[in-house]
Amino acid sequence: MGHTLEFLRQISNLPTVNMAKGWINGDETAKQMLARVLKERPLLLFPHPLHRIPFGINNIVEIIGPSPSAKTEILLQVAVTCILPKNWNGIQYGGFGHSVLFLDLDCRLDIFRLSQSLKQRIAETNHNSTHPFDMDLFTDCMKRFSYTRCYDSFQFLSALKGLHTKLEKEGNEHRNGVHVLMIDGIGAFYWIDRGFSSLPQMNPNRKNICLQTVFETAVQELKKLLMMHSVLVLATRTVTTQVKGWSKTEYREYMPLIWQSFVTHRILVRPLDDKRKVHDRVCYLAEWLLPALNLSDEFFVGNAGISNLM
């Protein structure tokens, strides 16, 4: 016992031990750490039908479903929540104040739908106040939404490769550094890229241009992006059925494995089997496939956005 104490007294004079002690003592309390982590890596709770799971930075969320199944609409409603500030001029809007990057591979987005939904959300929040419509707020929000469209996989890859530079530039302008990257129609060029794979390369050194290499590169680029920036990825993908009818397992999986395993969350949306309508609107069903939750939500798209069916 005496030896041990002596030994401890001796080594405690060594600088490394002091460092180790300092490390053990810690420099923040759990409460401080939680506050810091939640600020740097916030958990985001998205609107219906994605409301079951809070998402964090580095999550890759995939929304799959037949066409049409309100996939782009879900992205747009999430976008509205993201670009709205938490509060503005003392009014609570409950948004995140994050920037949204919309990579449109389907090339079908009509910006009018976003502006319409955003205006509606602002007007609803201002419902009780006497303020006229706040144009400055609208402008501020719309500026947080960035958009580009790609007509083929090479444009998609070039856009991905340029994202790091773009985010760095933006990082200097905005303090709040969380970005939500939306990719609408990740499988849009499936057929074109598959067509490429039969082209002879004439050189054993040369990489074959095909679906596989396109997604190898895309996933690689996204992984690098996630390491350097606070990014959350939301992607939509159109799927088709092989068998008649819809259930969790009946859609045709056509994406390369490298993409499939990159995705951290997957939700399936589709029109209801009984083709029910509410207020003359088509109703949809949302089911979580990854993680496999045993719950499903029914929703419909109205003028104001997505509403849950009880």
Place this chain on the structure above:
Amino acid sequence: MGALKSLAEDYAIIDTAFLQFCASRGIFSVEDFLIHDMYTLMASTEKLSNSDRLKQGINQLLLITETYHQPWMNGLVLLEDREQNKHYLPTGSESFDVLLQGGLREGHVTELVGPSSSGKTQVCFQIASNVALKKGNVVFFDSGNSFSPTRIKQMVTHISGLKENKANEALQQAMRNIECHAVFDMYALLDVLHQLKLNLKSQIGYEIRLIIIDSISSLIAPILGGSNAQGHALMVSVGYLLKELADRHNIAVVVTNHMVGGEGGNLKPALGESWKNIPHVRLQLSCNHATNNYAVCILRHPYMASGKSANFMIP
């Protein structure tokens, strides 16, 4: 895009040594470059004597590829472009226009689906006549020899509301505004579309307001089928080409898709699941032959509820 060699002329840094370095890694074209990881490529220059120069070359190539995608735009700029450049084109039928809040949208690809004799071609004629008379140039792709100048003349005269002898000048202008291409296969269609794209880019003052393809399904359906991916690849390519033309040059595009017998005798569009994703707007036409009344129903729209419908007559 294309061969790296072709860039050597414009960029001094892309020299023989750089091309050799790229070739040794199997990179001959910009496309090859895009499917490589930059960091790995940068790292592989380290052991070489001209490493710095090669890195500069890679950076230059990166800068070049940056221009290959459309520039990023913020929501406000996008909304402004839409409000200033993308208008509604009236179809010539009032209830049709009311349903669509003003007509067909420039920048959109609108698809008309319907069984045979549901009025697809007649609606195409009417939209073409109305736009040619009031707005400007129309390019009409006719795949079934159904384009009828006599019918167009009749419709233009009817829309203008003038007596036939007085309508002459307006009629001639409207007829001149319609350019008709008879196309009987996919390759002919792609050929003319690429030519149009080139003309729109290079000829200043050349404008098109409307492109009609009647019918696109009869051009695409024959090349689909089997395990062959080429047909689908061509289908998606033509879809994206149309979307690009529509957005870049503010053109409204209308394509028709006929219907065929599906399971259980139900009719379904000839172009199915993989095509569904292409058009912005999908409208279904039907016709009550007894009363000569037509109906149009919205099946998909970027910002309008599906399921709404309207009745209309064709003069």
